[in-house]
Amino acid sequence: MTNSAKIPLQVARPNHLIDLAVGHPDPDLLPVELFNSLSPEQLSFGYQNLAYGEQAGAEPFRQMLAAWLAEDYGQPIKADELLVTNGSSNALDMICSLLRESDATVLVEDPCYFIALKLFKARGFNVVAVPMDEEGIELQALEQAIEQYNPAFIYTIPTFHNPTGITQSDNRRRALVKLAADKQCVLVADEVYQSLYFDQKPPAPLACYNRDAPVLSIGSFSKILAPGLRLGWIQASGELLYKLTNSALLFSGGGLAPVTSALVGALIAKGEFQNNLAHLRQTYAARSELLYDGLVSTFGDQIQIKKPEGGYFLWAHFVDGRDVAAKRDQARELSVNYLPGNLCSATGQFRSSMRLCFAWYPEQQLITACERLGEVLT
Secondary structure: OOOHHHOOOOOOOOOOOEEOOOOOOOHHHOOHHHHHOOOHHHHOOOHHHHOOOOOOOOHHHHHHHHHHHHHHHOOOOOHHHEEEEOHHHHHHHHHHHHHOOOOOEEEEEEOOOHHHHHHHHHOOOEEEEEEEEOOEEOHHHHHHHHHHHOOOEEEEOOOOOOOOOOOOOHHHHHHHHHHHHHHOOEEEEEOOOOOOEOOOOOOOOHHHOOOOOOEEEEEEOOOOOOHHHOOEEEEOOHHHHHHHHOOHHHHHHOOOOHHHHHHHHHHHHHOHHHHHHHHHHHHHHHHHHHHHHHHHHHHHHHEEEOOOOEOOEEEEEEOOOOOOHHHHHHHHHOOEEOEEHHHHOOOOOOOOEEEEEOOOOOHHHHHHHHHHHHHHHO
C-alpha cells in the first residue's frame, strides 16, 4: 500500500484532527500497485480508447463491466443497458440536465446525501423532503408528494444509505419501482455502495426490477476502487437511456473516460479488481464494527445506532434530543469532527443525529475518535 502523504488529495487528512465527517476512502487503501503492475499488453489499447469513441462508452469495457455486475448482482446485465460516466456526481449532473424544467421539483429522502442536496439546489430544483422509516423512503408519503408536486424525479439511495446506513428491503424496492412505473415518475437510484457489503449481499439495484419502469441506477468505482479514476456508470433502458446517450455532451465529445475504462477493464479481466474489493469489504467491516462498539461503549443507551452492514457510514441519534449540531465547534477544539444530521436534511431536522465515516481512518484513530466524542457529547 502507498504512503498517503505522497498523494495529492481533494481533502488531506489533518494531523491535528480526526475528521469523521469526510466520506473518503483511506488513501493507504488506494491500490496504486495494481495500476503500476499493468503491462502494455494487458491494457489492450485501441483506437476506441484514444478517439472520441462510442457515446455510451467503449463497448469492450461495457461488456466486461456488465459481466462483473451480473455476477455481483446475481442479475442479468447487458452492455447496452450501461452508460459510462465520469463518476457518480457526473452521472447525477447529467440526469439533472436531462430532466431540468422550469420550477421543477425533485423528491428526496429525509435525511439525504448532503452533496446531492447542494447539486439539486445549484441546478435550480425545488427540493422536497419525504420521510423515511426503517426500510427507507416511506411509500405513502412519497405517493402523496408525487401527486402534489408532479416532480421531475425521485432521488433515493437504496443500499447502505448515506447518511443513515438503511438498506431498502426487496419488498420495498419492488413497491418503489412499481410506484414509479404506475406514476411514470423517473426514479434515480444512487447505488454507489451496492457492492460494498460486508456479509450478505443486498437486494438487486432498482434498475434490475423492471426494465420498462423509468428507473436510472447510478454506480461508481470511487468507493470500491479509487475516486481519482472518475469512472462510473448509469444502468437503465428505453427512452431515458437513449436520451442520456444522445445528449449534446456525448454527441459532441463521444463517450466518457475511454482511457480510464481501459485501465479498470484490465484489472477486472485479471481478477485483481475483484480481489481488491474483497479486501476492502473485510477492512471496512472491521472498522465499522470497531466504531460501532466504541460508540456503544461510550454512550450506551443514550444513542440509537444501527450496526453497519456495508457502505461507509454510521448514523447515531441521541434519544434525549440533545443538540449535536451545536456541539460541533467544541468537538473540533478537542480534535474530532462529525457531520451533524441537520446538514443532511432538506428541512434542517436531525440536529440530535450525526453521520460518522469509518472508511478514512485506521482502527487506532477510530478508537481515539470515540474517546474524544465521549468528552464532548456526554
